[in-house]
Amino acid sequence: MTGADLALGLTILAGLLLRAAGLLLGGALRPDHPAIAWASAVSVATLSAFVVLAILAPAGLLASVPLPARLAGVAAGALGWRLLRGRLLPAMLCGLAGLLLAWWAMPG
Amino acid sequence: MRGARPSPTTPAARPAAPPRPPADLRRAARHHAAVPPPPPFRTGLVEALGAPALAMGATFLAFGAAVAEAGLSPAWALLSTGAVYGMAGQLVLLQAAGLPGAAALPAVVAATAANARFLPMSVAIAPLLGPRRPLWRRLAALPFIAITPWAAAMRRLPGLEESARLPWFLGFALASWCVAMAATAAGHLAAPALPAPLRAALLFANPLYFALLLAADLGRPGVRGAVIGGALAAPLALWLGPAWGLLAAGLVGGTGAFWLGRRTGRRA
Numbered sequence: 001m002t003g004a005d006l007a008l009g010l011t012i013l014a015g016l017l018l019r020a021a022g023l024l025l026g027g028a029l030r031p032d033h034p035a036i037a038w039a040s041a042v043s044v045a046t047l048s049a050f051v052v053l054a055i056l057a058p059a060g061l062l063a064s065v066p067l068p069a070r071l072a073g074v075a076a077g078a079l080g081w082r083l084l085r086g087r088l089l090p091a092m093l094c095g096l097a098g099l100l101l102a103w104w105a106m107p108g
Numbered sequence: 109m110r111g112a113r114p115s116p117t118t119p120a121a122r123p124a125a126p127p128r129p130p131a132d133l134r135r136a137a138r139h140h141a142a143v144p145p146p147p148p149f150r151t152g153l154v155e156a157l158g159a160p161a162l163a164m165g166a167t168f169l170a171f172g173a174a175v176a177e178a179g180l181s182p183a184w185a186l187l188s189t190g191a192v193y194g195m196a197g198q199l200v201l202l203q204a205a206g207l208p209g210a211a212a213l214p215a216v217v218a219a220t221a222a223n224a225r226f227l228p229m230s231v232a233i234a235p236l237l238g239p240r241r242p243l244w245r246r247l248a249a250l251p252f253i254a255i256t257p258w259a260a261a262m263r264r265l266p267g268l269e270e271s272a273r274l275p276w277f278l279g280f281a282l283a284s285w286c287v288a289m290a291a292t293a294a295g296h297l298a299a300p301a302l303p304a305p306l307r308a309a310l311l312f313a314n315p316l317y318f319a320l321l322l323a324a325d326l327g328r329p330g331v332r333g334a335v336i337g338g339a340l341a342a343p344l345a346l347w348l349g350p351a352w353g354l355l356a357a358g359l360v361g362g363t364g365a366f367w368l369g370r371r372t373g374r375r376a
Contacts, residue, residue: 008184011216015191018227020250024234029231036232042228042366043225045335045360046358046361047318047338049354081320088321099309
């Protein structure tokens with residue numbers, strides 16, 4: 001077993017424990033308990049931070065897409081979302097097309 | 109549907125109206141009056157196969173290709189997708205695994221911190237999966253708690269009857285999981301045919317999907333604060349790095365929004 005395999009196995013175990021602890025804890029509380037509302041707010045905020053970072057300051061391969069192209073992708077997606085009255089799939093296709101077009105049209 | 113409405117003149121002559129099914133099932137029933145509404149498991153499964161499948165498929169395709177480039181096996185890629193099932197942690201793990209002589213423990217801690225959102229997500233979804241169900245039935249949802257099914261379920265489950273919630277979630281989650289697995293395998297196989305710019309564009313599908321969902325959430329007063337709080341706290345992640353940064357931003361932004369919401373709620 002290599003280090004990568006061991007790391008994968010332990011990460012899987014840790015993820016299952018986190019999920020199980022959450023389900024047990026959340027199931028034991030009243031649905032209107034403040035801890036449930038807090039956990040929900042933290043989850044939504046994490047997702048929101050992820051989106052902002054992925055668009056404005058991504059790490060890894062996504063960073064190779066220039067910022068104007070990423071912004072064009074978001075703008076095209078939002079425009080598609082409005083024009084197509086909230087239909088997600090076509091709005092996403094608009095966004096991805098916007099990103100690719102802007103990237104292709106950029107000099108250099 | 110008109111026949112089922114109770115009449116004020118003959119209350120005893122008609123049987124009691126059956127409980128109303130959810131809106132989408134009622135719509136389907138109007139179209140095919142003779143056909144019973146589809147079971148919630150199938151409804152969830154079909155709903156997953158639109159935009160959510162595109163968002164997940166594109167991301168996991170790029171992930172499969174990245175695993176192949178790092179020289180790791182398809183089995184490693186599939187096990188990572190199928191059982192870790194949280195892209196932020198998967199990427200941290202992949203980066204750490206690719207480093208020469210990397211120790212396993214720091215990689216595990218970093219990947220788990222990147223996926224620590226599983227804990228608050230599970231706490232938040234647990235009451236929606238039916239608190240009156242036996243625990244083992246709720247645990248059927250455990251391996252599938254990931255951001256895409258969770259975000260869809262938090263919108264959808266409150267509008268469903270309690271008995272329909274777990275089947276709907278399992279249908280949606282199983283379809284998403286199958287898409288993720290198939291895309292990971294395809295990405296690993298097709299890595300040479302997926303040049304870096306194309307993979308980078310594919311990776312953008314996921315944040316774009318969530319950006320649109322969250323933009324819609326800005327109109328929901330109970331959720332708006334957390335969306336704004338997370339966005340404002342995002343720079344924390346730049347300072348703390350990819351493993352702990354997201355966790356810190358979520359904790360700070362979410363807790364701030366929670367307290368502000370409670371204070372303004374009390375005053376109202």
